[in-house]
Amino acid sequence: MKANEITLLEKLQKDLQVLADENQLGEEKLEIECSVLTPREAIGDPERKDFPIQKGKEKMMQASFGTSHGQAFTDMPGNYSGRVMDLTTMPLNKNYERAVFISGLNAVMRRLNLADRTIHCKDDGPKKCSQELADMIEKEYGHPQIALFGLQPAMAEALCRKFSMRIFDLDDDNIGKDKFGTVIENGICDMQEVESWADLFLVTGSTLCNGSIVDFLALKKPVVFFGTTGAGAASLLGLKRFCPQSS
Template sequence: MTAQELYRRLKQELERIVRLHHLNESPIMLKSRGLSPEEAIGNTRRKDYPILAGKEIMLQAQFGSALGQAFTDAPSDFCGTLDDVLALDPENDPHSRGLLVATLNAVMRHTGDIDHTVHCRNDDLELCAEACAAHIREHFGAPRITLIGYQPALTARLSREFPLRVLDMNPRFVGDVKSGVTIEHGETGYRSAVLEWSELVLCTGSTLCNGTFVNFVGIGRPVIFFGISGAAAARILHLPRFCPKSS
């Protein structure tokens, strides 16, 4: 699957849901906006989350009373209809990708197809990391893990128990040592850390918004997608997702 095929598939699924539930007959408008760091994740013990560094924005879409979120580095405030979203060009426009992902999460939450589309806050980020370690231990033993997308609580917790490598695209983090792990570049470290070394990949769903999500589908080893961005895509593509503390 290419990135272009992925975005086409997501748009087709949104079109199907709109037809199935007659959502195009509803006067409800879709609204989306970027959240402040405090709105998105609250007051966290760790202060080096990407959203606090200003690299990413949490985009929140609302359809009816349902909320859908997505992390993106190309946010857009938006107010319009589902037809307006379906007219966007996520294949070529990064701003459109965030809108499509957040919208699909909100709409599928509205229809009851998914849940856990709103990010956890405050101390729940640390509790999520504990739950993730327990989940991996129970289902995979003690694998070599490659974490895609630097996440401070996950990095700190997983590095205490598992062999860990971390990839990220943000030059602010690449080369830094976090919890004893050197952050590697997401492109140059991909083959070594993902395809050759890892026994399990833990991948942020925000890769949907930067176009690299497809690099972690069908790669011949287990992949778990974490976070709220990938809620709808994981359901559509039948991919495992772990996001225990979101709401």
């Protein structure tokens, strides 16, 4: 990981430490329990079948803290059990560790009513979300040129109908393929060149788990993060997040 990636995650750990101290969470015996959800548990049975989780490209980890839940998409899933204070000191070098921390952070933030919409939408939710996203963009940004980082197919298809798009992804099976009239580009790219083209960035919150979120925080163009993974971090860092169909 880059030094600035570690610094950002360490900041979030310190923020969680403060919240734990303020709310006496460190004294609780209640544990964070992380488990890996099946595609059906995570997103239900949507009409389309090309979501990455359905293709086995990523998994969803869900953390439970009492009756509150938080989630994180990751390519390195696994179970975990530990106290809140363990999250504030655990290493964050691997994608698995970051997924545990991020899902746990989301669950704690949800319990403290500092974050909402931490559970992924299901069934026809992704389709509705995509339509709402297109409407929101048109209302707030007009007709911008959009750089979408993270191929969410329902979202990409809806946006490609209305806007000039460039789509970036890290999945080798997607890079170079034509999707919805747009050739998918490598997400490891010249961000300065992309920013010179784009008016608006749409970025998956999963960039928290792979560490690449830092590449988007210094951009001068507006950035909107989407999905449940970034729920807690968006609240702590003051980031704009769009996730209207989640619960």
